[in-house]
Amino acid sequence: MSTTPILQTPSKDYPETIDNWAVLQELKILQEKLQEKEVADYVTPVDNREILQKLELEKDELTSIITSIGFGSILTGLTTFSIALLGLLLAWKPMVRLEKVARLIKLITAILEEFESQQVETLPLQKVPGREQPIDLMIRFPGKEFLLLAIRSFGEATIIYNESRGMLYYKRERKGLNKLKPDPLTDLSEQAYWLKKNRRDFFGSSKGVRKPMAKVLVIWGQTKLATHQEHLYTTLGGQKFLFIPREGGACYVIHQTQVIEFIRAYLAHRQSQEQAA
Template sequence: MLAVKDPQPDFQLPPHNEAALEMLREAKDYESTVALAASGAALGTGGIVHPLGWLLFGLAYKPLVATQKFARLEKLTALLLDEFKSEGIQVFPVVKVESNNPIDLFVRFPRKTHLFISIRSKGEREIVYNEAREVLQVKRKDKNALKIWKPCPLVELADYEKWLNKNRDLFGMSSREAQKTPTAKVLVLWPPTKAVQTHNDHLYSEVGSMRILALRRKGTAFVIQEEEVTEFVRAWLAKYR
């Protein structure tokens, strides 16, 4: 068990847990309202009051994907809090990273483990890992053509870990805690996107009773489906209790 840095008296963590969940709901509702209004007529910006949740999170994603992204983040954040609140979980959604997509969810169990979670969907497509090139590829279910996934979520997850080491003060962490805490990098594929079932056996690892695709690109990243998130976090956390 790692020691945790004592925070300064006036230190305040970034939005997390219930406060962040409420902000996600605000951002989702606001984006939905704007999208509905814009579909009927052009909107003027004068006099619009932007909710706090949207001001903090709303500009992190492209407008065309923001509403779906916030809905998915809201669902997973609520699920994780419901399942692991008694374990002292801290869930930080939409952590902005310079020159990169935001960290969708940074999950922290102080003194135990951290998880970086990226939520991605490619619609009615399958995901293939090309071992020779160490890249993820996207395959349409009705075609054999493969397209490289850019930016690569595996590289992004590795970059997030480096970012945390440099920005640990945002979370009140010591250098040792940021660098030595066991960390899982997780790519969550949202339905209907799925990973193909034909990857070689050596690309899988066991976490608890789960057999999971574990891809090694700048470290190891686990690839799971949306419905496996709770089971995976429970199995991963069990290793460090």
């Protein structure tokens, strides 16, 4: 079948021929621009600096709570093992929350330093109904790309992926392997599904919801990431990252020190995909 554009016959009213194919291409470009505008129009803007201030305030409040619990035990002279254990239990949840908030402050600050000029937005600690564990951090470049991050630390341990069992394990010196519980990769997949289904406002439009969202497990601090077999790595922007295929969507697993490099490489990768489409 011929693909030659059909040119209309000139008439008195239209002395120049009309290239139907060119007109259709112009309409397609216009439609794409309108779709991009739709995303920008309906994404609620985020004030990253205000979010950081709120996290800093929560950090100060949690520090005060933990200090008060410890100081109160000393004042009352309660030094028995059972009372000491009770004090530890009372402070445990605030301590866990404090550690998470401190990590997020550090991570968001680094992300803003690198990507604020690209209109990056950070949404930390989004609650998921029925689940104790919140979404640690969602990153979005409005109308462009979305990333979902879970941050985990296991002290002085090494994270290993067992391909035959499809599970992540941690190993400490002179000890065997232990499963990561709860499984952070399962958490990421379920969180991504919930976001796409229930929080379309995060994505701005139906087009935004359909865009891929990178699910990333960030191993934090002293916890190390083991070297795995070559086929478990994928290349983004010329760099290799651990990429675990699984039911519910593949997940990247990176170390804290790789976060900025990963985001930069992922954005470049997605841009090349869009240009090739």
